[in-house]
Amino acid sequence: MKELSFELKEGLIISFNALKANKVRSLLTTLGIIIGVTSVVLMSTAVKGIDEAFQTGVSALGSDNMYITKWSWFDNDVPWWEMRNRPEVIMDEYDQYKRMAKLPLATAPSAASQQTIKFGDSKIEGVTITGVTSDYIKTTNFTFAEGRFISETESDGARMVVVIGSEIAKQLFPNGGAMNKIIKIKSNKYKIIGVLDELGSWVMGDMNPDNQVFIPLDCVFKYYQNARGSITINIRAANSQQITIVKEEAQSIMRRIRGLRYDERDNFGINQQEGLLNEIDSTIGVVQIAGYVITGLALFVGAIGIMNIMFVSVKERTKEIGIRKAIGAKSVTILRQFIMEALILCLLGGLVGLLFAVILSMIIEKMDFPVSLQYDAFVLALLISLITGILSGFAPAYSAAKMDPVEALRYE
Amino acid sequence: MNIINIEHIAKIYTVGSEEVHALADVSLRIDKNEYVAIMGPSGSGKSTLMNMLGCLDTPTSGLYLFKDNNVSEMNDNDLARIRNKEIGFVFQTFNLLARSSALHNVELPLIYAGIPSEERKERATQALLSVGLGDRMHHRPNELSGGQRQRVAIARALVTKPAIILADEPTGNLDTKTGEDIMGLFAHLHDQGNTIILVTHEEYIAEHAKRIIRIRDGYIERDEFVTNRIIPKTKISVN
Numbered sequence: 001m002k003e004l005s006f007e008l009k010e011g012l013i014i015s016f017n018a019l020k021a022n023k024v025r026s027l028l029t030t031l032g033i034i035i036g037v038t039s040v041v042l043m044s045t046a047v048k049g050i051d052e053a054f055q056t057g058v059s060a061l062g063s064d065n066m067y068i069t070k071w072s073w074f075d076n077d078v079p080w081w082e083m084r085n086r087p088e089v090i091m092d093e094y095d096q097y098k099r100m101a102k103l104p105l106a107t108a109p110s111a112a113s114q115q116t117i118k119f120g121d122s123k124i125e126g127v128t129i130t131g132v133t134s135d136y137i138k139t140t141n142f143t144f145a146e147g148r149f150i151s152e153t154e155s156d157g158a159r160m161v162v163v164i165g166s167e168i169a170k171q172l173f174p175n176g177g178a179m180n181k182i183i184k185i186k187s188n189k190y191k192i193i194g195v196l197d198e199l200g201s202w203v204m205g206d207m208n209p210d211n212q213v214f215i216p217l218d219c220v221f222k223y224y225q226n227a228r229g230s231i232t233i234n235i236r237a238a239n240s241q242q243i244t245i246v247k248e249e250a251q252s253i254m255r256r257i258r259g260l261r262y263d264e265r266d267n268f269g270i271n272q273q274e275g276l277l278n279e280i281d282s283t284i285g286v287v288q289i290a291g292y293v294i295t296g297l298a299l300f301v302g303a304i305g306i307m308n309i310m311f312v313s314v315k316e317r318t319k320e321i322g323i324r325k326a327i328g329a330k331s332v333t334i335l336r337q338f339i340m341e342a343l344i345l346c347l348l349g350g351l352v353g354l355l356f357a358v359i360l361s362m363i364i365e366k367m368d369f370p371v372s373l374q375y376d377a378f379v380l381a382l383l384i385s386l387i388t389g390i391l392s393g394f395a396p397a398y399s400a401a402k403m404d405p406v407e408a409l410r411y412e
Numbered sequence: 413m414n415i416i417n418i419e420h421i422a423k424i425y426t427v428g429s430e431e432v433h434a435l436a437d438v439s440l441r442i443d444k445n446e447y448v449a450i451m452g453p454s455g456s457g458k459s460t461l462m463n464m465l466g467c468l469d470t471p472t473s474g475l476y477l478f479k480d481n482n483v484s485e486m487n488d489n490d491l492a493r494i495r496n497k498e499i500g501f502v503f504q505t506f507n508l509l510a511r512s513s514a515l516h517n518v519e520l521p522l523i524y525a526g527i528p529s530e531e532r533k534e535r536a537t538q539a540l541l542s543v544g545l546g547d548r549m550h551h552r553p554n555e556l557s558g559g560q561r562q563r564v565a566i567a568r569a570l571v572t573k574p575a576i577i578l579a580d581e582p583t584g585n586l587d588t589k590t591g592e593d594i595m596g597l598f599a600h601l602h603d604q605g606n607t608i609i610l611v612t613h614e615e616y617i618a619e620h621a622k623r624i625i626r627i628r629d630g631y632i633e634r635d636e637f638v639t640n641r642i643i644p645k646t647k648i649s650v651n
């Protein structure tokens with residue numbers, strides 16, 4: 001036991017001396033490991049980040065929500081031209097649906113448009129303007145940093161009031177004080193009556209409430225909408241068990257409203273977050289597969305490189321191996337020494353890779369891409385470099401260990 | 413007491429289809445505190461014999477008893493342990509680790525013996541002092557002269573207090589004067605009670621020993637005590 005610890009310490013000294021003597025060679029050799037570890041850590045970080053962002057996104061929108069729209073979001077069975085020719089979902093249909101539906105917790109119509117908004121010299125283009133009624137808030141989990149949502153009177157009377165998302169507030173009012181200010185949407189002026197908390201996340205795209213503003217529905221109809229009267233029906237189920245029956249009810253009511261025969265397809269879409277979930281899963285899947293392929297290739301190349309350099313190192317140090325054996329080093333000692341050297345090489349590569357990954361993920365985070373650096377990623381990185389080290393070091397180390405001392409001493 | 417007892421040792425190398433009898437049939441005994449020179453022309457089997465005695469190599473046939481233990485039956489680990497604890501090698505080309513200091517080179521056998529760091533440093537320092545290199549401990553081999561390197565090697569051989577010191581042509585790479593110094597050091601070590609086996613092809617060097625074993629073509633030709641032993645003029649100053 002005692003011998004082992006001295007021997008390991010000696011091994012460490014030898015390894016570092018060897019690395020110092022061949023700095024460039026060592027660096028080049030570990031490149032594969034560096035790339036491998038960087039990519040595996042970045043991948044797991046990105047996957048985790050996307051996943052977390054999605055979770056917050058879903059909970060902001062409400063996970064028990066569905067949306068009746070002209071377009072089906074994730075239905076690949078219906079060709080796009082058929083969807084394009086579907087009738088718009090209109091307010092009259094919403095009123096009928098609301099009257100007939102027994103199961104939903106809340107329902108609300110909404111209509112969206114992309115517009116430029118301005119405050120003073122600040123201007124944001126392509127903002128999603130969502131027209132809503134006061135009921136809309138019951139279909140969401142919105143919370144407010146300041147102010148309140150649009151009231152029934154305001155929505156019925158199409159008052160020029162607006163509730164803005166956190167990101168919009170940040171951009172137009174970097175120093176705060178958004179409440180009661182007047183902003184311009186296209187050419188109409190609105191008073192800010194509420195600012196939302198930060199709720200959504202990047203993955204939700206246009207659906208992210210942080211990047212939206214909310215105004216009375218009739219204002220959208222009056223000033224912004226091209227496809228006259230087209231709305232989304234927002235429906236919230238009481239809980240996740242209710243989703244299926246609420247959806248079935250909505251489907252049958254909509255078919256009745258539209259007077260569809262039994263052999264006709266739905267000419268509307270009932271969409272759920274689940275669709276988004278599948279979308280996100282496939283995104284994550286692509287990231288993961290790409291990550292694994294890059295990691296696998298890099299590690300494979302890295303391992304071969306390390307094995308090769310270790311064989312070279314063993315060959316170069318044949319004489320040294322002979323000397324060590326002559327003064328009492330056992331074969332296992334030599335074996336451990338060279339495995340340790342490969343291990344240290346890989347661990348150094350792994351640490352550098354980890355460092356790269358941390359720096360890169362910080363840069364990516366600055367670009368507003370969700371990342372989440374995990375402890376398991378560190379463990380994974382070190383584990384991978386450890387295993388690579390042992391696997392790639394074993395064969396060269398074994399060839400060193402089984403050298404005949406007399407032959408080794410004679411080597412020049 | 414016999415330290416070394418070999419009987420009818422043979423070592424046969426097969427090169428292609430040809431068999432080389434590096435050692436044909438050798439028997440000999442060496443006692444504690446002997447000073448023996450193994451003499452013979454180049455290719456006579458001296459180094460082969462020394463490697464055998466030093467447990468670096470195993471014979472093709474024959475019996476080797478080291479301190480009454482049968483070396484022929486030992487495994488790799490046992491051989492490594494004997495080399496570590498019982499044998500001190502000194503080579504013609506010094507065979508020091510180039511990247512390590514003199515002190516670390518001398519410490520190395522103690523590391524493999526599992527001696528704790530402090531004791532190791534102490535003993536290695538002592539060994540270097542005893543070969544007159546107290547002021548060169550932190551030098552690397554390439555910062556030392558040939559004679560100094562060989563003295564580091566001798567310190568490394570001594571440091572484990574081995575049963576025998578085996579030196580294969582230890583003066584072969586040194587000039588006459590330095591070679592004489594090294595022979596002085598061996599004489600001194602012998603006086604202190606060490607058992608020394610010296611391999612050489614030079615009559616003059618061999619005559620420093622007390623007993624000369626002459627070998628030729630893998631056989632012992634003659635084995636005799638030296639009557640007019642050369643006592644080196646220069647002895648290493650030891651404090």
Ligand SMILES: Nc1ncnc2c1ncn2[C@@H]1O[C@H](COP(=O)(O)OP(=O)(O)O)[C@@H](O)[C@H]1O
Nearest residue numbers: 425427432434453454455456457458459460461
């Ligand atoms: N590994 C080996 N393979 C083949 N022949 C060898 C080997 N080692 C030594 N020999 C042969 O054995 C004989 C004795 O060699 P060696 O013991 O080195 O002689 P010396 O040290 O007396 O010069 C020589 O003929 C040499 O060529």
Ligand SMILES: [Mg+2]
Nearest residue numbers: 458459460580
């Ligand atoms: Mg020889």
